[in-house]
Amino acid sequence: MFNSIQDFADGQLLLVNKPYKWTSFDVVGKIRNSFKPLKLKVGHAGTLDPLATGLLIICTGKMTKQIDTFQAEEKEYTGTMVLGSTTPTYDLESEPEKKFEVDHLTNEQIYAACAQFMGEIQQYPPAHSAIKVDGERLYEKARRGEEVELKARTVTINEFELTRIELPEVDFRVVCSKGTYIRSLVNDFGKALDNGAYMSRLRRTRSGNFKIEDAHEVMELVGKIRELKEPKAE
Known part of the structure; x- marks a missing residue:
């Protein structure tokens, strides 16, 4: 102190x-x-x-x-995702674009999707992120409408727990490695359900x-x- x-x-x-x-x-x-x-x-x-x-x-x-x-160090997060829609930024920084029906989704399907994201996974960072490409941050290029070829990264998901399902909202807790984009995880989660998802809330609860x-x-x-x-x- x-x-x-x-x-x-x-x-x-x-x-x-x-x-x-x-x-x-x-x-x-x-x-x-x-x-x-x-x-x-x-x-x-x-x-x-x-x-x-x-x-x-x-x-x-x-x-x-x-x-x-x-x-x-390993990080822990809690958050909320919204199924049935996507946004360009994968969160509430931008307006929802694509819409999907969610009434047919069952809790079993949603829980089963978690298993696809355990352990080492390949993840693409969001186009709207602070990663630098050619000396410039990706979000600056995205705001100008430039398309950038993103490279996948290997990240590790140690724990992925769904704590509440009240469609279209799903609460979650994630324990993951450095460099993991939870926005991308949520976006990929929606794709795994042949649906869409964006992040509406995120809180880091632990680092190391x-x-x-x-x-x-x-x-x-x-x-x-x-x-x-x-x-x-x-």
């Missing part, structure tokens, strides 16, 4: 609950700016999409050297041994940092 601003320079690992619609960089920027005028290294260990919430590991000072280590229950709100951390910068007079 930290007791002084120097502690942050020496290196701190902060567990943050990323707010809805904030980018991961928004969180980094808010914390970095709270140290001004002191210039301090601040980074995160694993991007969360703007519409996702939950655990974001923030490293400061010398701890930023450990970001790759934390980033490589770090849990969301131990995370701080962004502004709570910012407030504590400011208190350390401006100690109260006795």
Whole structure:
């Protein structure tokens, strides 16, 4: 834990609950700016999409050297997918396009689809993602209407549990390797049912041994940092 601003320079690992619609960089920027005028290294260990919430590991000072280590850890997510429709971004960042009937889908069919995604799988990242191709992020190319040939990645799904089925909504919990796109998993899940699916909610609940229950709100951390910068007079 930290007791002084120097502690942050020496290196701190902060567990943050990323707010809805904030980018991961928004969180980094808010914390970095709270140290001004002191210039301090601040980074995160694993991007969360703007519409996702939950655990974001923030490293400061010398701890930023450990970001790759934390980033490589197994992740756990909970979320909700909506069957019967797809969106270009695989989530609510874009409007639904293709529509499918879901009345014929049974719980048995939906549960059986999970088995197809256990263990090592090949996954294509979303066209609307932060992956760089030719030095530019994919979502920038997608916004211009450019088509990019995406390369499949090998990822590992260690656990895939469906916790609620109330069509068209399905709640889930996933434990997976670094680099897994849950949006792509949801999109592929819809295809496995000869249907469509997009993600309507996502929350990261664990990264390695770090849990969301131990995370701080962004502004709570910012407030504590400011208190350390401006100690109260006795």
